[in-house]
Structures are given as structure tokens and as C-alpha cells.
Amino acid sequence: MPDPNGFLRYDRRLPARRPVPVRIMDWREVYPPAGEELVREQATRCMDCGIPFCHDGCPLGNRIPDWNDLVRTGNWDAAVESLHATNNFPEFTGRLCPAPCEAACVLGLGGQQPVTIKQVEVEIADAAVARGGLRPRPVPAPTGRSVAVVGSGPAGLAAAQQLARAGHAVTVYERDDALGGLLRYGIPDFKLEKQHIDRRLAQLAAEGVRFRAGVNVGVDVTAEELRAEHDAVLLACGALAGRDTPETPGRALRGVHQAMEHLVAANRVVAAVGDGNPALAVLPDGTLIDAAGKHVVIIGGGDTAADCLGVAHRQGAAGVHQLDLYPQPPRGRDEERDPWPTWPWILREYPAHEEGGERVFAVAVQEFVDDGTGAVRAVRIAEVTVEKRDGRRIVTALPGSERELPADLVLLAIGFEGTEEQPLLDQLGVARNPRGAVDARPDWQTDVDGVFVAGDMHRGASLVVWAIAEGRAAAAAIHAYLGGVGSLPAPVEPAAQPLAAR
């Protein structure tokens, strides 16, 4: 029985973030551990609602009130068990998820204070490590069937773990030199330190998953070879085709880059230093891409842009502007537009925003300005209005509103256009849809029998929590396809969508 008065006795509280002047000197995570007392207090705020709307916000079907109550009563081992029943990698979601469950929590009604669900989640996940580590689960007798998983992001890894635990022989192929997908070289360490990935990989390996990093499937191994070796293939290649702006004058100037080029180079430096090998932030062709001493302009308003902002400050940028096409959202939920418990359009302030920089809303880049040597020296922007007409976005510049911002480094964080075109898709005969994603039938198979798809590659650029949910569901479908005994949990269907007002 939960404490019915918990939310009356305690306000919502999160642990203090590490001080800005300290944390921008290193790459460590922004949040320190909350400590048992605070987590138990916050878990006590959960009312164990008769209809727990938090469940509707989470595609994984996490048993949120159950583990809140287990934490409240100090039953950490049971909480660890309950959390892992629905989520393979709570240490990732607990750190990275924007927490649609909190937007749907009953305690958030009327602009009030939802339970700190995500903080409780991460503390349970870390308790699992502290209380004896991530022990491998005993694996049943081999089924004799084998599965290739292409891509080692959260979708591929979740599917691999589910399938290995059902007795199938699983090999994960990853073209990068290290495993983890965007968690490894996309998301910076100040949001997710990489030992969390390494611990999970060790657990998966001990459960029998084989890893082949540095293998670009379709180039180093053909689709034909893959299909000959395995009974089923899961494509979990992400949605890494970065949106560009080729029509903007000056796009080809030196110093104008895709955000992912900047993030990958920076993350590789952090990884190399961690391995005792100091390195420079460079592109694959050796070009330096570092914000040190530079005026940086980041174009875009999402996760990727905020990550570039945090990286730029840690590299020692002279100044940073972050540009957004849209007007500044409200700070609180607009009940007309996004009624509770849907995900609201509000101003998202990431820890990176309190580290410095200036956000500029309702502007669009008119030109990247040449310094006379072929490098960018400024960005010319104009104030704009944005309308939707017949499903198309119409951007109108306000006459006389143009101005220049100094820029030696410009980072395009304007979204992704689906999964990349690559030889693997042609070899398999799998097509991309108009959004650049790969469609799945209701059983997660693509148009090609025995070839399944999950995660961003299927959904388009999304969230870690959706990638894990889709990986689990696709694993259940593959298990059924291979004639496996019983069934695996399938938290979502391919057509599932986030909770929204219709």
C-alpha cells in the first residue's frame, strides 16, 4: 500500500546538478547520484494510481508505480527485478529519456509536480550495478537458430539480448570501431558516460551474444553472405542521414559542418583520452573541427543542438548562438493545444543551456558569409514567421530584420532525413519510404521475408526509449518467426505512436 499522503508531504526535488564552472572543465556526467534518502522521499510521492497514466506515456510499459513503491520501502533487489522486466537498459533511459511518463503522471495535472520517475529509474539501475553488478541471466538450451542484428544502437542491442535469452545464436554487426550506436559517438559523455555501455556489452557477451565491430554490412560482408549464415536478419541501422541546407548561399564554406561531424569527433577525443591516448577533434580526412576560441553558431533546437552547445563550451568556445526557426515555446503546458497527459510543446531547457550561450528564436539563416578566403566568418539571419499550408511549411522573412552573427564554426543540427542510402539495402532489396525510413509489416518484417527492422531505421529519428521498445517487439516477432517456444514481450506494434491529442 503506497503512502497516500506522500505527495502532500514532499515537493518534487531533483539532485543538484554539478556546478557549471566545475562541470565544463571536464566531460563527466552533469548529475551526481541523488542519494538513497532523496530517492526514497521522491518515490514516496507516487500515489499508485488506480489508472496509472504514467504507463500510457511510456512505450516500454514500465511498471512505474510498482518500482516506486519498492524503492519507498527499500526493496532495492525487487525494484531492480521489476524495472528490468520491461526495460533492458534502464541506465540509458534513466539518463537520456525526456520522460514522457512524467508528462503523463497524474501528479502533473494542472501544471503541478509529477513524480521524478526518471530519477528513480536511474537510481534503481545504478543500484543494480552497486549491488553485485549486471549479472548475466542463465541462457536456455540453444535453439539451433541464428539471427544477425545489423547495428548496435539501443534497438539492436535490446533485440540481441532478448533473442539470446531465448536461446538463439545472435551476432551483432557494427560498422563503427566501437559498439553502442548513437549512445557511443553521438551522445556526449556529460549525458552518458560510456562505462554504462561497456557494462551492458559485457553482460550481453556473457549471455552469448557475439559482436563484430568494424564490419560494414553490405561492404565488408554482403547481404547474401549474411542471409546464408543466419536464419533471420534484423536491420537496426538508425536514421543517420543528416538534413542539410544546400540551397543556402555559402553552405560550401570551410567551417560549416553537420552537427554529427562535430559530436563524433569530440566523442572520439574523450574516448581516446580515456584510453590514455590524447587526440585532436578531427574529421575522417584530418580536418580540425574544434570550437576552442571560436564563435560558434548552432542551427537547430533539439537534442543534437543542445549536445553541440555543451561540447562547444567544454572545448572552450569564445561564444555560442543557438538558432531556432520557431518562436520561443511557452514555459508551461498549453492545455488547449496539448492537454494532459500528452507530450506538451514547451520550452525545453537542457543542462547545456545553463552553461552559457544565447538562444535566438524565430530566425532563419539567409547566408553563410565568406571571410574572403573560403571560410565562414559570419551567419546572416533574418527574423521569420512559419506557417503550415497544405501540409507544407512556409517560412517568411520579415523585411529589414536581417543582421549578422559572428561565426567561425557553424553546426547544422536541423534533423535527420531517415536512414542512409547504403549498399546493404540494395543488396537485400529493401526500399526506403518517402520519409527515408524502412516500413515494417505488422510482424516487423520488411517487404523481404526474414528481414526485420526496428528503431530509428523504422520510426525515423526518435528516442532511446522507442528504440528499446521496438527492439524488444521485433525480437518477439523474430522468435515467433523462428518457431521459438512460448512468446517474448512485445511492448509496441509497428504502427504505435506517442500519446497525442487527436
Ligand SMILES: Cc1cc2nc3c(=O)[nH]c(=O)nc-3n(C[C@H](O)[C@H](O)[C@H](O)COP(=O)(O)OP(=O)(O)OC[C@H]3O[C@@H](n4cnc5c(N)ncnc54)[C@H](O)[C@@H]3O)c2cc1C
Ligand atoms: C546527438 C544526439 C543526441 C540524442 N540525445 C538523445 C537523448 O538525450 N535522449 C533520447 O532518448 N534520444 C536521444 N537521441 C536519439 C537516440 O540516440 C536514437 O533515437 C537512438 O540511438 C536510436 O537507436 P537505434 O538503435 O535505432 O539506432 P542508432 O543508435 O543510430 O544505431 C544504429 C547503428 O547502426 C550502425 N549501422 C548502420 N548501417 C550499418 C551497416 N551497414 N553495417 C553495420 N552497422 C551499421 C550505425 O553505425 C549505428 O551505430 C539523440 C540523437 C542524437 C543524434
Ligand code: SF4
Ligand atoms: S501517474 Fe504518477 S502518481 Fe500515478 S502511479 Fe504513475 S507515477 Fe505514480
